[in-house]
Amino acid sequence: MARFKRTIYLHMKTLEEARAVWKEAVGECRTAVERIPTDEALGRVTAEPVTARLSVPHYHGAAMDGFAVKASDTFGASDVRPLRLEVGRRAFPVDTGDPMPEGTDAVVMIEHAEKVDDSTIEIRQAAFPWQHVRKVGEDIVAGELLLPQQHRLRPADLGAMLAAGVPDVPVYSLPRVWIQPTGTELVPAREAARAQPGQIVEFNGTVIASLVRENGGVPMLQDVVPDDYESLLDAVRRAAACPAHVIVLNAGSSAGSEDYTVSLLKELGTLLVHGVAMMPGKPVLLGLIGSKPFIGLPGYPVSAIMAFEQFVRPLLHWMQGLPDPADPTVEAVLGRKMPSKLGLEEFVRVILGRVQGRLVAMPLQRGAGVITSLTRADALLRIPQDVEGINEGEPVRVRLLRSEDALEHTLIMIGSHDNTVDVLASELKSRDARLHLSSSNVGSLGGLLAVRRGQAHFAGSHLLDPETGQYNRRYVERYLKGTPVRLVRLTRRRQGFLVAPGNPKKIRGIEDLFRDDVRFVNRQAGSGTRILLDYELERAGRTPDGIIGYDWEEYTHMAVAVNVLSGTADCGMAIYAAAKALGLDFIPVCEECYDLIIPEACWDDPKIRLLLEVIRSDRFRQRVEALGGYDPSESGTVAGVWDGTTWRESRVVSRES
Numbered sequence: 053m054a055r056f057k058r059t060i061y062l063h064m065k066t067l068e069e070a071r072a073v074w075k076e077a078v079g080e081c082r083t084a085v086e087r088i089p090t091d092e093a094l095g096r097v098t099a100e101p102v103t104a105r106l107s108v109p110h111y112h113g114a115a116m117d118g119f120a121v122k123a124s125d126t127f128g129a130s131d132v133r134p135l136r137l138e139v140g141r142r143a144f145p146v147d148t149g150d151p152m153p154e155g156t157d158a159v160v161m162i163e164h165a166e167k168v169d170d171s172t173i174e175i176r177q178a179a180f181p182w183q184h185v186r187k188v189g190e191d192i193v194a195g196e197l198l199l200p201q202q203h204r205l206r207p208a209d210l211g212a213m214l215a216a217g218v219p220d221v222p223v224y225s226l227p228r229v230w231i232q233p234t235g236t237e238l239v240p241a242r243e244a245a246r247a248q249p250g251q252i253v254e255f256n257g258t259v260i261a262s263l264v265r266e267n268g269g270v271p272m273l274q275d276v277v278p279d280d281y282e283s284l285l286d287a288v289r290r291a292a293a294c295p296a297h298v299i300v301l302n303a304g305s306s307a308g309s310e311d312y313t314v315s316l317l318k319e320l321g322t323l324l325v326h327g328v329a330m331m332p333g334k335p336v337l338l339g340l341i342g343s344k345p346f347i348g349l350p351g352y353p354v355s356a357i358m359a360f361e362q363f364v365r366p367l368l369h370w371m372q373g374l375p376d377p378a379d380p381t382v383e384a385v386l387g388r389k390m391p392s393k394l395g396l397e398e399f400v401r402v403i404l405g406r407v408q409g410r411l412v413a414m415p416l417q418r419g420a421g422v423i424t425s426l427t428r429a430d431a432l433l434r435i436p437q438d439v440e441g442i443n444e445g446e447p448v449r450v451r452l453l454r455s456e457d458a459l460e461h462t463l464i465m466i467g468s469h470d471n472t473v474d475v476l477a478s479e480l481k482s483r484d485a486r487l488h489l490s491s492s493n494v495g496s497l498g499g500l501l502a503v504r505r506g507q508a509h510f511a512g513s514h515l516l517d518p519e520t521g522q523y524n525r526r527y528v529e530r531y532l533k534g535t536p537v538r539l540v541r542l543t544r545r546r547q548g549f550l551v552a553p554g555n556p557k558k559i560r561g562i563e564d565l566f567r568d569d570v571r572f573v574n575r576q577a578g579s580g581t582r583i584l585l586d587y588e589l590e591r592a593g594r595t596p597d598g599i600i601g602y603d604w605e606e607y608t609h610m611a612v613a614v615n616v617l618s619g620t621a622d623c624g625m626a627i628y629a630a631a632k633a634l635g636l637d638f639i640p641v642c643e644e645c646y647d648l649i650i651p652e653a654c655w656d657d658p659k660i661r662l663l664l665e666v667i668r669s670d671r672f673r674q675r676v677e678a679l680g681g682y683d684p685s686e687s688g689t690v691a692g693v694w695d696g697t698t699w700r701e702s703r704v705v706s707r708e709s
């Protein structure tokens with residue numbers, strides 16, 4: 053069908069241009085005004101100024117428990133000249149809030165009135181006029197402005213309105229957003245476990261609906277429609293005819309042959325923008341169907357969220373007469389060099405924490421499909437389009453995704469990842485709910501370098517020195533000259549050969565790698581596991597010659613495991629957790645040490661003290677043991693104290709700090 057030719061982006065606009073086009077086209081859209089009961093108006097935005105109908109208080113009332121009196125009757129009373137007043141004639145018992153009896157203008161607090169008998173009190177201090185009395189209109193005067201228009205109502209606002217006799221309030225209707233997920237490949241989340249290759253769990257719908265709710269709108273989330281033009285046309289027609297204020301389609305915004313959104317928009321409405329120089333979120337589409345704003349959000353989840361924030365979020369504010377939302381930002385230093393494409397505004401997810409007095413921002417994965425780059429992020433770094441990149445150590449302004457206070461309770465870990473770190477994070481949280489462990493996985497060496505630059509509270513490392521058979525010490529000596537640190541053992545972990553379930557090739561150990569019928573899959577040169585394999589080969593007195601697949605390099609434990617599972621390799625070396633995850637058999641080869649490298653400058657930080665407490669607890673060990681493939685018997689021991697030049701203690705490991 054000729055009509056469905058692949059689309060090429062129209063003219064890609066800069067983010068600023070696209071925002072301007074959008075504001076021009078839909079910036080004046082408002083939802084209708086409706087009058088709703090005041091007690092249901094929390095969070096709603098006033099469409100008109102609200103004025104008081106009654107004064108508050110509307111009578112003179114006692115502000116304290118005690119006796120209402122006429123102030124002039126009490127003049128002259130003192131410690132030396134106590135004054136007696138007859139109850140019921142010149143002093144009237146009142147409680148807080150009671151109307152003042154005729155002729156009285158002051159209240160003597162009960163604790164300042166001595167009872168003489170049932171009908172007499174004595175006071176030792178004169179009352180001044182209007183003492184402890186709430187006068188008419190003290191709080192609100194009838195007719196005065198209570199709240200302006202375009203004001204988002206808070207709990208106290210509702211109280212003031214009710215007190216002032218305003219039982220209902222004119223507000224903007226909540227913007228209703230039609231959300232249409234599309235894609236033949238999408239399956240409902242409840243069928244996730246049965247998804248075949250090529251099928252993807254639908255979740256953007258829920259994310260977008262939640263973002264709408266968070267921004268004061270009402271989501272109208274639809275069932276998925278397949279990627280065929282007629283179904284999409286039908287869905288958008290229904291959206292146009294229904295009482296929704298905004299139409300959001302996801303996805304089909306890019307240049308793929310099944311990306312029909314552009315054609316749709318051209319057939320049913322007006323295309324304003326296709327393609328914005330931002331990343332993620334580049335292929336976003338903006339337009340109008342009739343007078344309804346229409347947004348085509350890209351399919352990748354991070355792209356969808358970023359494009360939502362730039363275009364849907366402000367729209368939801370404008371529709372209720374509110375200004376653009378403002379987000380809190382802080383200044384930090386960038387922990388790692390960040391190259392960026394010239395001409396594209398980039399949004400980089402970062403972890404953020406205060407290390408040795410400075411806020412450090414460390415970039416996370418960049419992929420637009422990596423939703424966990426947002427779940428793990430503490431902040432967003434925006435790299436302008438005219439900047440080619442930012443150097444390590446440069447100051448940057450980042451937008452906070454968590455509270456500023458939370459940053460003070462964030463521990464930054466950089467280095468190699470291990471599953472026991474997840475246990476650590478969860479145990480820390482259960483000890484102190486404020487504590488948050490943010491980690492960036494850049495490999496062991498990257499962790500050491502971050503410690504050297506003062507960018508991490510600690511690093512995670514498992515680097516074997518083949519000459520000594522020891523872990524990490526040699527690397528600390530080489531890379532941390534002048535940086536005192538302590539080496540704390542987190543755990544020992546088992547490395548071994550992964551083989552297909554049932555071990556069909558009957559692989560038992562290193563010698564079997566040299567067989568003609570065994571294809572091996574290796575890890576990349578320089579990785580901890582590769583160093584370990586070479587070390588084991590050397591110990592066995594062998595060179596790699598003769599191992600089929602020794603030069604075939606993969607970059608992660610899981611990639612090795614996948615090759616074994618699919619049968620492209622018969623054997624590979626990895627940690628037990630990778631075998632367990634994919635149901636492979638595991639033949640243990642050796643144990644390695646996974647250590648934390650903690651700068652001396654952070655050693656006395658209470659967060660680090662708690663971290664050590666956790667690592668040394670029985671509960672942590674039990675949980676680590678239960679993972680399988682780990683030996684936590686040395687967890688928490690100090691395996692070395694480095695003063696920047698030499699090791700200060702003997703090599704006997706100790707559990708003391």
Ligand SMILES: Nc1nc2c(c(=O)[nH]1)N[C@H]1C(S)=C(S)[C@@H](COP(=O)(O)OP(=O)(O)OC[C@H]3O[C@@H](n4cnc5c(N)ncnc54)[C@H](O)[C@@H]3O)O[C@H]1N2
Pocket residue numbers: 233234235237238252253254255256257302303304305306307308311332333334335349350351352353355420
């Ligand atoms: N040749 C080109 N290909 C792509 C380009 C390009 O410029 N030229 N741009 C890339 C960029 S950037 C993005 S972003 C994506 C946008 O893709 P679409 O908006 O067309 O979306 P799809 O291709 O349909 O899906 C992409 C991806 O997202 C998943 N997805 C879609 N909807 C959902 C949902 N409701 N829940 C969860 N996941 C969803 C979908 O399955 C795909 O994996 O295009 C690049 N391609």
Ligand code: MOO
Pocket residue numbers: 330331332333334335350352355420421
């Ligand atoms: O711009 Mo796409 O949105 O990178 O992923």
